[in-house]
Amino acid sequence: MVSYADFVTLLFAFFVVMYSISSVNEGKYKTLSNSIGDAFSDKSPTSANDTAELIPVGVPATVIQPIPLDNPTTIEVEKRRELSEEILKERRELEQVSDQFEQVLAPFIDDKLVSVKRNDYWIELEMNSEMLFLSGEAELSKSVIPVLSKVAEVIKSLPNAVNVEGHTDNIPIVNVKFRSNWDLSSARATSVVHELVKDGITPARLSAIGYGEFHPVADNKLDEGRFKNRRVVIVLMSQAFSRYGANDEERAKLLNLAPTDKSSQPAVVAP
Numbered sequence: 001m002v003s004y005a006d007f008v009t010l011l012f013a014f015f016v017v018m019y020s021i022s023s024v025n026e027g028k029y030k031t032l033s034n035s036i037g038d039a040f041s042d043k044s045p046t047s048a049n050d051t052a053e054l055i056p057v058g059v060p061a062t063v064i065q066p067i068p069l070d071n072p073t074t075i076e077v078e079k080r081r082e083l084s085e086e087i088l089k090e091r092r093e094l095e096q097v098s099d100q101f102e103q104v105l106a107p108f109i110d111d112k113l114v115s116v117k118r119n120d121y122w123i124e125l126e127m128n129s130e131m132l133f134l135s136g137e138a139e140l141s142k143s144v145i146p147v148l149s150k151v152a153e154v155i156k157s158l159p160n161a162v163n164v165e166g167h168t169d170n171i172p173i174v175n176v177k178f179r180s181n182w183d184l185s186s187a188r189a190t191s192v193v194h195e196l197v198k199d200g201i202t203p204a205r206l207s208a209i210g211y212g213e214f215h216p217v218a219d220n221k222l223d224e225g226r227f228k229n230r231r232v233v234i235v236l237m238s239q240a241f242s243r244y245g246a247n248d249e250e251r252a253k254l255l256n257l258a259p260t261d262k263s264s265q266p267a268v269v270a271p
Helices: 002-022 024-039 072-083 085-104 104-109 142-155 183-200 224-229 248-253
Strands: 113-118 122-128 162-169 208-213 232-236
Touching: 085 104, 085 113, 085 142, 085 248, 104 113, 104 122, 142 183, 162 183, 183 208, 183 232
Parallel strands: 162 208
Antiparallel strands: 113 122, 122 232, 162 232
16 A cells, blocks of 8 residues: 555656647747747847847947147158258358368378368367477466467457367376366366466367376377377367357357247246
């Protein structure tokens, strides 16, 4: 009896499951069928009941507007590179000055006591200290006074700034007059500046610079090298690269640059 009762119970459960499987909700079946069909086809929904609102995923991409940049043409770039007429004129004047130096100082150039070096924006007149000063002294020799007068005569009519640079070898000097080679080189450059002022050069154009032994042109280990390093260099500067002698507008004109807008610069308030 117990076995029979269990068998009847299992048989009842079987028929219940079979009935539930055979009973299908037609509405749900159609919805599922349409959803599967829409997912696997490119057709858009045909009715409001068949549509579903799309859920946006992530943040929409930000549209970046391009920034307009200056794009000068090749002609404009080449035009900016062109030198102004004032620069070209000054360059020709410096070449003439260089030729004049070589003419009036030819004997000293032959003896390798003087050399003239050309650059696009300055002229260097290098004079050995042996022809200018006694050893360890900063007072000019009387024999070199006429030579400096010739140099002043060449550059007197020009407006360019003149830098006088003093150089020494690396042998230390310590005495009552000079504490170091810096003092000696500065004093020698100053002596040349004073002489040029006597010859009519405007003092505002002149400057005296002492470099000591720190800018050698030859080996200080050799007597010949130390001889070359003891020198005074007179540099005739271009107006465009001189600290004094030309204001900002004149310098910009020489260099073919746009003038500086002073209104955009911060104001300086005096204390």
